[in-house]
Amino acid sequence: MRRLSIRALAAPGILAAIIVLAAIAAPLLPLTDPVRQDVANRLTGPSFTHWLGQDEYGRDVLSRIVWGARVSLSVAFAAAAMAAAGGTLLGILGGYFRGVVELVTVRVAEVVLCFPPLLLALLVVTLMGPGAGTLVFSLAILFAPGFARVAYAETLSARSLDYVTAQEALGARTRRILARTLLPNIAPPLLVQFSLTVASAMVLESGLSFLGLGVVPPSPSWGLMIRGARASMEQAPLLLFWPCLALTGTVLVLNLLCDRLRDLLDPRGKAAGRPGFLRRLVALPAAPVGALPAAPGLLTVEGLTLEIPSRAGQVQVVRDVGFSLAPGETLAIVGESGSGKTLTGLAVMGLLPSAVKPVAGRILFTGRDGQVRDLLRMPETDMRALRGRDLAMIFQDPSSSLNPLLRIGAQVGESLRAHGVTQGVKARVVALLRQVGLPDPERAADAYPHEVSGGQRQRVMIAAAIANHPRLLLADEPTTALDVTVQAQILGLLAELRRAEGAMGMVFVTHNLAVVSDIADRVLVMYAGEVVEEAPVTDIFAAPRHPYTAALIASMPEGEAERLSAIPGAVPQPWAMPTGCRFAPRCVMAAEACRTAAPALVEIASGRHSRCLRWEEMA
Amino acid sequence: MLAFAARRLLVSLGLVWVVASLVFLVIHLIPGDPAELLLSQGGIAPDPAAVEELRERLGLNLPLWTQYVTYMTGLLRGDFGLSLQDEHPIGEEIALRLPRTLELVGAAGVISLIVGVPLGVAAALRAGGTLDRVLSACAGLALSIPVFVVGTLAVLVLAQELRLVSAGGYVPFARDPGRHLALLLMPACTIVVGLGAVVFRVMRSSVLEVLERDHVRAAQARGAAPGAIIRRHVVRNALTPVVTVVALHLGSLLGGTVLVEFVFNWPGLSGYLVRSVEARDYPEVMGIVLVISSLFVLLNFLVDLLYAVIDPRVRHG
Numbered sequence A: 001m002r003r004l005s006i007r008a009l010a011a012p013g014i015l016a017a018i019i020v021l022a023a024i025a026a027p028l029l030p031l032t033d034p035v036r037q038d039v040a041n042r043l044t045g046p047s048f049t050h051w052l053g054q055d056e057y058g059r060d061v062l063s064r065i066v067w068g069a070r071v072s073l074s075v076a077f078a079a080a081a082m083a084a085a086g087g088t089l090l091g092i093l094g095g096y097f098r099g100v101v102e103l104v105t106v107r108v109a110e111v112v113l114c115f116p117p118l119l120l121a122l123l124v125v126t127l128m129g130p131g132a133g134t135l136v137f138s139l140a141i142l143f144a145p146g147f148a149r150v151a152y153a154e155t156l157s158a159r160s161l162d163y164v165t166a167q168e169a170l171g172a173r174t175r176r177i178l179a180r181t182l183l184p185n186i187a188p189p190l191l192v193q194f195s196l197t198v199a200s201a202m203v204l205e206s207g208l209s210f211l212g213l214g215v216v217p218p219s220p221s222w223g224l225m226i227r228g229a230r231a232s233m234e235q236a237p238l239l240l241f242w243p244c245l246a247l248t249g250t251v252l253v254l255n256l257l258c259d260r261l262r263d264l265l266d267p268r269g270k271a272a273g274r275p276g277f278l279r280r281l282v283a284l285p286a287a288p289v290g291a292l293p294a295a296p297g298l299l300t301v302e303g304l305t306l307e308i309p310s311r312a313g314q315v316q317v318v319r320d321v322g323f324s325l326a327p328g329e330t331l332a333i334v335g336e337s338g339s340g341k342t343l344t345g346l347a348v349m350g351l352l353p354s355a356v357k358p359v360a361g362r363i364l365f366t367g368r369d370g371q372v373r374d375l376l377r378m379p380e381t382d383m384r385a386l387r388g389r390d391l392a393m394i395f396q397d398p399s400s401s402l403n404p405l406l407r408i409g410a411q412v413g414e415s416l417r418a419h420g421v422t423q424g425v426k427a428r429v430v431a432l433l434r435q436v437g438l439p440d441p442e443r444a445a446d447a448y449p450h451e452v453s454g455g456q457r458q459r460v461m462i463a464a465a466i467a468n469h470p471r472l473l474l475a476d477e478p479t480t481a482l483d484v485t486v487q488a489q490i491l492g493l494l495a496e497l498r499r500a501e502g503a504m505g506m507v508f509v510t511h512n513l514a515v516v517s518d519i520a521d522r523v524l525v526m527y528a529g530e531v532v533e534e535a536p537v538t539d540i541f542a543a544p545r546h547p548y549t550a551a552l553i554a555s556m557p558e559g560e561a562e563r564l565s566a567i568p569g570a571v572p573q574p575w576a577m578p579t580g581c582r583f584a585p586r587c588v589m590a591a592e593a594c595r596t597a598a599p600a601l602v603e604i605a606s607g608r609h610s611r612c613l614r615w616e617e618m619a
Numbered sequence B: 001m002l003a004f005a006a007r008r009l010l011v012s013l014g015l016v017w018v019v020a021s022l023v024f025l026v027i028h029l030i031p032g033d034p035a036e037l038l039l040s041q042g043g044i045a046p047d048p049a050a051v052e053e054l055r056e057r058l059g060l061n062l063p064l065w066t067q068y069v070t071y072m073t074g075l076l077r078g079d080f081g082l083s084l085q086d087e088h089p090i091g092e093e094i095a096l097r098l099p100r101t102l103e104l105v106g107a108a109g110v111i112s113l114i115v116g117v118p119l120g121v122a123a124a125l126r127a128g129g130t131l132d133r134v135l136s137a138c139a140g141l142a143l144s145i146p147v148f149v150v151g152t153l154a155v156l157v158l159a160q161e162l163r164l165v166s167a168g169g170y171v172p173f174a175r176d177p178g179r180h181l182a183l184l185l186m187p188a189c190t191i192v193v194g195l196g197a198v199v200f201r202v203m204r205s206s207v208l209e210v211l212e213r214d215h216v217r218a219a220q221a222r223g224a225a226p227g228a229i230i231r232r233h234v235v236r237n238a239l240t241p242v243v244t245v246v247a248l249h250l251g252s253l254l255g256g257t258v259l260v261e262f263v264f265n266w267p268g269l270s271g272y273l274v275r276s277v278e279a280r281d282y283p284e285v286m287g288i289v290l291v292i293s294s295l296f297v298l299l300n301f302l303v304d305l306l307y308a309v310i311d312p313r314v315r316h317g
């Protein structure tokens, strides 16, 4: 990535270097004197001695363009350098000392930013009269606050770094700390700011010169040349063209340089891929022909494998996951973050992020019409007809899952409207909100999401999900963002809904085994992208047959304690999976055999599976 | 909502007062005597007696705070003082020219939004695609052409070579509405080249950011169609930063139309400002700078109100 950015920097970098070199070398180049007039030959076109022709006083245009670069660039560089020196100093002082110093440096500088820039420049010109000196001065004042702001922000963040605090504690002198630790940190953003400033300063300089308030004639400046050529536009239109081209080209090169520089220094700013939801890749091997079973229950996931691109090529984040669900049944998928449980849920909904690609498996779903479909291979439009009607989902964070700018009623109503309901939407929304236990549902429908509590927002999300009596409800950590008492209420609501909607199956994704016992019929435990154990809910608590499940149970909070005592170690990264059992590095029972061969998921009793070599020893 | 507006208005009025005082202080405290400056136009030292007489006439010999009080009370009555060049009331001239500048800036802002917002959305939805790359490159180019170059080249090509439009000028709306709008179009579109590119860029990155938000995925989970999601859940949320950026740019444009007005002979406030700067007519400069800065503050106030309209969280917060 970085090498790519450096190469992208080459083209504008070289062009900028050529322009700067030409400007510096102007006196050495074999050019005619840019101010020598030749009125007899005024407005002559290009010739052998005057490649770009002669201007309204018969001066050589090419020579004036090159010398003009010298004037424009030196004004711009001088102003940018002054602004950088002054602004950076103010910003560092303000950021380092805070308090009163901050007030008189940074805040005062920000006042300058309140004025329209050209206006401020004109104000200075009024006070000091036109000329290159005034120009540099006024441009420096204009641009210094930008540097002050960057330096201030960087100083603040560098200041809070541990090593600066440590050095201070060790008694290092303030000035030494500033010089040694802060400057290297703030140099890159200042460099970007500097190239940005040079470009803006050139634009402003040429603009003021164009108005006759900048560089004083007869010095050649691109702005002045455009001003002069305007008068003779009818006879010699080309005269206008050259300085315009020079100016625009230079600014373009500087801007490009600045963009690329920023990409190089801050790769986060680069645009990611295209948004996922407009394009659903059906890049899957064709489904096994004629293999759709007549009655797979409600949902059957087989061999689901998902991949993401990484530094080490494609890596599997979900591997060979399978489970099934009968109508009216609730399955809990349990695992730490990174286990692939959420991606599994999103795959069922067809809402995987664009980077995640399904590469194998089937997701068989029996719709309300009794037809069995493979959701992994369905076209997006057909999938959309199922979403929100046969399939519904509630998400982890109700606050971010509701659009803050739309009324609650409109968002719940969206579920209905998206599936063809046009009549009486309002009344049904209110009924739904009442059903999920919102106090004063009429008022709530007209409220904005921020006007109700977090628990109520999750109730709203549930109302939107059940609006069309879905066959399958996916709940992805629906209580994680809520506090304990509200969690219990939401779980109660979900249990109640299951009773009311008899045939609705539910997949409940969570990292918290404690909430599972109240709601689930069966439990699927996932670790590092794989299913490690599956069992009916009572068995899993009474007799876990995988060390990971046992560890999860052991880490469950006792009584009302909120903190989980975490399992030591962390889920391995998908590109650094252990060769044998994926849980081996953290497993208390790990033996030599565990590190060599990956254990398979074996059926250990009817309806019970475990992916552990030593499951029998746990009995 | 009303309390919110009142609170904001109060802050804005305070800011205007600060700006007025600042302008006054800058002119009066910066070394150099305005009277001397005014009279030393040709570069020759002015006659001390003439300077003294002018100082007397302008009240520059009074104590600073008396001048300040006089100036501020004048402002409260809408009195900006008299021009040094022709003793014409400055307030009148501003009142005549300001609407023309506002019209130009307003038209440019509206066209920029009409052009930039849909293109920004289109580019973001196909981010990385051909359309996006072409549009982004065009925006990069548009942002690099100084506004007076655009204007000058437009005059050269459209008016001079192709004779499609007239090179500039101004006709009051009341006299000939059609011609008035035709003459408005060229300078407005010249501003749009840069401003539209800014709107495009901000809208594009804003849409890309909103597309990643949870509520968009939630709307998808409800089965909403892509068109509805983009309209209801993406564009509207993405507009908030655009409002800020456009307002800030319009604010700096209030001073920045100078160049466009100059190129197209549009008799707005900025042309007046250039003339005043050239003549070093400091009461005029003070008046114009003050009016533009106050408009800038007013604009920020309106943006805050607009925010409250777009985002319900703001008006309750």
Ligand code: SF4
Binding pocket: A546, A547, A548, A581, A582, A583, A584, A585, A587, A588, A589, A590, A591, A594, A599, A611, A612, A613, A614, A615
């Ligand atoms: S296979 Fe070995 S390492 Fe893996 S969970 Fe079982 S005992 Fe632990």
